[in-house]
Amino acid sequence: NIQGFIFDLDGVLTDTAELHYLGWKKLADEEGIPFDREANEALRGVSRRASLMLILGDRPYAEAQIQEMMERKNRYYVELIQNMTPQDLLPGAIALLDELRQAGIKIGIGSASKNAQTVIERLGIADKIDAIADGYSVQEPKPAPDLFLYAAKQLGIEPEQSVVVEDAAAGVEAALAAGMWAVGLGPVERVGAAHVVLPSLEGITWADLREQLSH
Ligand code: B16
Numbered sequence: 180n181i182q183g184f185i186f187d188l189d190g191v192l193t194d195t196a197e198l199h200y201l202g203w204k205k206l207a208d209e210e211g212i213p214f215d216r217e218a219n220e221a222l223r224g225v226s227r228r229a230s231l232m233l234i235l236g237d238r239p240y241a242e243a244q245i246q247e248m249m250e251r252k253n254r255y256y257v258e259l260i261q262n263m264t265p266q267d268l269l270p271g272a273i274a275l276l277d278e279l280r281q282a283g284i285k286i287g288i289g290s291a292s293k294n295a296q297t298v299i300e301r302l303g304i305a306d307k308i309d310a311i312a313d314g315y316s317v318q319e320p321k322p323a324p325d326l327f328l329y330a331a332k333q334l335g336i337e338p339e340q341s342v343v344v345e346d347a348a349a350g351v352e353a354a355l356a357a358g359m360w361a362v363g364l365g366p367v368e369r370v371g372a373a374h375v376v377l378p379s380l381e382g383i384t385w386a387d388l389r390e391q392l393s394h
């Protein structure tokens with residue numbers, strides 16, 4: 180019996196991947212490191228530090244430089260998210276959130292981002308969310324189950340009563356490791372391990388999902 184939904188933020192409710200890309204791209208250009216949109220795809224759902232490591236490859240940098248670069252990229256990103264509005268919600272997101280609330284289902288956010296709170300406020304959905312697990316909540320990043328277990332605990336529900344909606348392979352893996360139901364958004368090659376795979380949330384209703392998850 181499903182009691183709550185935990186939504187990943189970037190790639191599920193909104194598309195901040197492009198803004199993360201612009202932040203990383205500016206940093207990479209300043210450092211003379213090649214980086215493009217294709218390389219950015221590998222950073223989906225990946226923590227800030229792990230993202231920087233992927234961009235730097237085997238170039239040697241001291242810890243202080245790594246810290247400085249993470250802060251610099253974050254300044255660029257924080258500036259970019261100030262321009263976000265409710266228009267930046269992905270198709271189908273608000274309809275599903277409202278329908279779930281109507282049905283008495285609890286709603287949580289499980290995002291790797293340390294900027295999740297700001298993004299949620301800019302999107303105008305703060306009053307629809309019961310709990311937020313973000314980049315400050317746990318130590319172990321996805322694919323570890325910790326972030327989603329933390330979110331379920333905040334919602335006061337058990338893992339088997341929780342549905343995670345994710346767009347990243349590591350996120351689907353984390354949901355399954357937590358013993359939760361997983362809905363994957365995107366290509367099967369990426370999120371095929373999920374119980375239900377959908378192209379996006381557009382046109383998706385709670386009734387559809389409940390039906391598909393019961394098979
Ligand atoms: P920040 P999600 C993830 O969010 C993003 O997909 C990923 O690209 C980003 O590096 C990560 O958050 C950390 O974000 O630098 O803002 O702390 O998909 O888990 O909502």
Ligand code: MG
Pocket residue numbers: 187188189190191223224345346347350
């Ligand atoms: Mg994501």
